[in-house]
């Protein structure tokens with residue numbers, strides 16, 4: 001009997017590398033021969049020192065950065081094998097949000113969220129209208145439909161960005177430091193929204209952050225990135241083993257006893 005085909009994880013980075021050319025002509029290996037599997041439905045954190053390669057690794061998932069070597073699979077498709085048009089279509093399945101929100105400043109909230117649907121085509125104006133309202137409802141800013149980004153707080157802007165990312169009904173939401181520009185209270189309520197999106201819609205979330213409390217409050221799994229490689233990965237609530245990296249150990253301690261946060265803030269600063 002032949003074994004049944006093994007199902008791919010939702011996201012698979014297979015031996016990917018990314019090298020940047022620096023202005024002085026030298027090279028920098030931002031991601032080095034890295035493999036990573038993320039199962040469907042997970043909330044996965046990428047942490048590490050500044051410059052470790054977290055953002056580059058995240059941007060390899062939707063080919064915002066194209067790897068020099070290796071393959072990228074999302075939802076069973078090898079993105080690295082696709083042509084331009086197919087890749088554009090496959091990217092509909094991968095939403096992304098950024099630290100600085102990246103909204104269209106001259107467009108209303110409605111038009112920002114409708115943007116990916118209009119670009120993709122295929123939906124009627126009525127369908128777009130319904131989907132935009134649904135997404136804004138989901139992130140709790142249905143009343144801001146006609147506002148412009150300049151009229152919104154940072155937290156509200158990030159909610160618009162999330163609504164825009166979710167509009168095409170993606171399987172994956174990539175988050176690059178989504179709470180770094182927000183205060184603690186706004187961060188907590190945004191994390192609650194992301195938790196909700198994962199739980200209710202089953203959207204798989206991959207998040208880059210330098211804030212350890214964001215990982216302990218949101219993520220199920222985490223990878224520690226060091227010098228372009230994954231030093232270790234583990235389940236955030238796994239207390240059966242001690243992580244090998246200092247950052248990993250800080251995370252587990254934070255998870256185990258939230259009252260040590262002040263000490264950890266100091267430790268975290270060492271990694272900033």
Ligand SMILES: Nc1ncnc2c1ncn2[C@@H]1O[C@H](COP(=O)(O)OP(=O)(O)OP(=O)(O)O)[C@@H](O)[C@H]1O
Nearest residue numbers: 020021022030048049050051052053054055056057
């Ligand atoms: N387009 C680029 N050209 C040249 N170097 C780059 C480019 N993008 C990133 N790098 C370099 O690659 C390294 C990794 O960058 P990356 O943004 O992935 O790190 P990071 O871990 O996300 O750091 P941070 O937390 O500071 O954003 C850094 O040294 C950065 O300067």
